[in-house]
Amino acid sequence: MYHCWRNNEPITKKNESKEHIIPNALCGKRKPKTLLCDTCNNELHFLDRRLSEDLDFILANLSCKRDSGSAPPIIAVSSDGTEYKMKNGKAKLKDPVFPDSPTVAYVDGKKTEIYNIVARSLDEAHAMVEGLKKKYPDKDFVVEMKKIEVYLDSLNTNSIILSDESFRAIAKIAVNFYMWKVGKKGNIEGAIDYVNGLSKEEIVGIYYNEEAKNLKDCEIAHILYIKGDKEEKILYCYVSLFGAIDFIVLLNDDYNDENYEELYSLNVETRHEDITRFELSLTNTQIKEIINDELPIEDLKRGLGKTNRIIEAKNVLNAVADIITEHIANNNLDTIAKLINEWDNIKSKIDSYPHLATLHCPYQVEVRTQPKLKCDCGLDQTVYMLVSLNISGTVFLQIQIYCNMCGKIFSSHEVKEHITS
Ligand SMILES: [Zn+2]
Numbered sequence: 001m002y003h004c005w006r007n008n009e010p011i012t013k014k015n016e017s018k019e020h021i022i023p024n025a026l027c028g029k030r031k032p033k034t035l036l037c038d039t040c041n042n043e044l045h046f047l048d049r050r051l052s053e054d055l056d057f058i059l060a061n062l063s064c065k066r067d068s069g070s071a072p073p074i075i076a077v078s079s080d081g082t083e084y085k086m087k088n089g090k091a092k093l094k095d096p097v098f099p100d101s102p103t104v105a106y107v108d109g110k111k112t113e114i115y116n117i118v119a120r121s122l123d124e125a126h127a128m129v130e131g132l133k134k135k136y137p138d139k140d141f142v143v144e145m146k147k148i149e150v151y152l153d154s155l156n157t158n159s160i161i162l163s164d165e166s167f168r169a170i171a172k173i174a175v176n177f178y179m180w181k182v183g184k185k186g187n188i189e190g191a192i193d194y195v196n197g198l199s200k201e202e203i204v205g206i207y208y209n210e211e212a213k214n215l216k217d218c219e220i221a222h223i224l225y226i227k228g229d230k231e232e233k234i235l236y237c238y239v240s241l242f243g244a245i246d247f248i249v250l251l252n253d254d255y256n257d258e259n260y261e262e263l264y265s266l267n268v269e270t271r272h273e274d275i276t277r278f279e280l281s282l283t284n285t286q287i288k289e290i291i292n293d294e295l296p297i298e299d300l301k302r303g304l305g306k307t308n309r310i311i312e313a314k315n316v317l318n319a320v321a322d323i324i325t326e327h328i329a330n331n332n333l334d335t336i337a338k339l340i341n342e343w344d345n346i347k348s349k350i351d352s353y354p355h356l357a358t359l360h361c362p363y364q365v366e367v368r369t370q371p372k373l374k375c376d377c378g379l380d381q382t383v384y385m386l387v388s389l390n391i392s393g394t395v396f397l398q399i400q401i402y403c404n405m406c407g408k409i410f411s412s413h414e415v416k417e418h419i420t421s
């Protein structure tokens with residue numbers, strides 16, 4: 001029989017509820033039914049919500065999986081001052097642009113008024129053009145449309161504010177993790193009081209330790225690590241969110257139980273829980289310093305900066321992948337040839353992000369397509385196309401078109417020949 005760690009109610013089929021160890025809003029995965037009764041789960045939910053609001057600028061730039069809903073959009077500003085809505089790692093213009101007056105130019109020696117309209121979708125563009133025609137029924141319009149790709153500059157990380165509720169939400173993650181793995185409520189009563197708002201004594205501090213995390217270059221992961229140290233008489237939990245913001249939660253400073261350690265990790269993109277190496281050993285005095293010190297702004301910026309660079313790199317790659325997918329969506333070789341021709345263009349865009357090359361992010365998109373390509377083996381239907389982008393020192397695009405039947409790989413030279421013949 002399990003009991004709710006908040007109000008001690010026995011957990012039954014009637015009042016059981018799934019409590020995410022790491023909040024669902026932060027893309028958490030594990031959600032045991034053995035931690036909180038449904039009443040307490042609901043009553044503490046505002047802490048999780050507050051934490052995800054405080055971290056919205058990270059969440060809006062990621063497309064990690066959640067059980068329900070996606071992170072709300074945030075407004076980001078590019079270097080030219082244009083406002084964008086960021087959501088699930090994608091940037092969209094916040095408002096359409098409709099000029100008050102046209103610019104005047106001479107086209108083929110003829111005085112021409114040019115209205116530069118920027119819309120957020122093709123439908124919106126059409127509607128705006130129709131609006132313009134209605135407004136000036138006497139004018140002749142020539143409409144030219146083109147799709148613009150958006151790459152945002154670095155995100156603004158200067159203004160991070162963590163509320164008291166967010167610190168309680170961090171302590172709740174630590175309490176959940178301990179209760180899930182060990183379940184000895186008697187060892188963490190003080191921390192539970194803190195989560196419940198009954199104790200004002202600070203038990204959470206920000207702690208940045210790049211070495212301990214040991215994350216791969218492109219990894220965005222949550223890490224939880226509990227340590228019980230009976231010599232130091234402390235039980236504490238390290239909580240790292242998105243590899244960007246790290247906390248120490250002091251669960252007990254008069255710990256008399258056994259030495260203990262437990263590690264949990266979650267890659268928010270792959271959903272793998274496979275980090276096995278982690279080392280951290282803090283003394284009672286060190287932990288007290290971490291908790292009582294002023295907010296280490298520089299450390300905070302360093303951690304956020306690194307995660308932002310990873311997110312930004314991935315967003316650029318995703319945008320490139322979208323372009324590639326679009327180019328080959330029509331299932332014919334003409335578009336693939338266009339893509340090959342366009343590659344230099346795409347590459348120069350990637351190259352304009354110098355720090356992309358300092359990360360090691362193998363990135364692969366596999367697309368099935370059906371170009372009308374006749375293979376020697378007789379198959380002229382399905383061929384697979386593998387597009388990989390590889391970022392490690394240099395960026396290169398590899399397009400492989402291979403026969404589904406015999407495995408023959410067509411060279412891009414062969415593909416081009418097919419198109420021209
Ligand atoms: Zn309860």
Ligand SMILES: [Zn+2]
Binds near residue numbers: 375379405
């Ligand atoms: Zn074949």
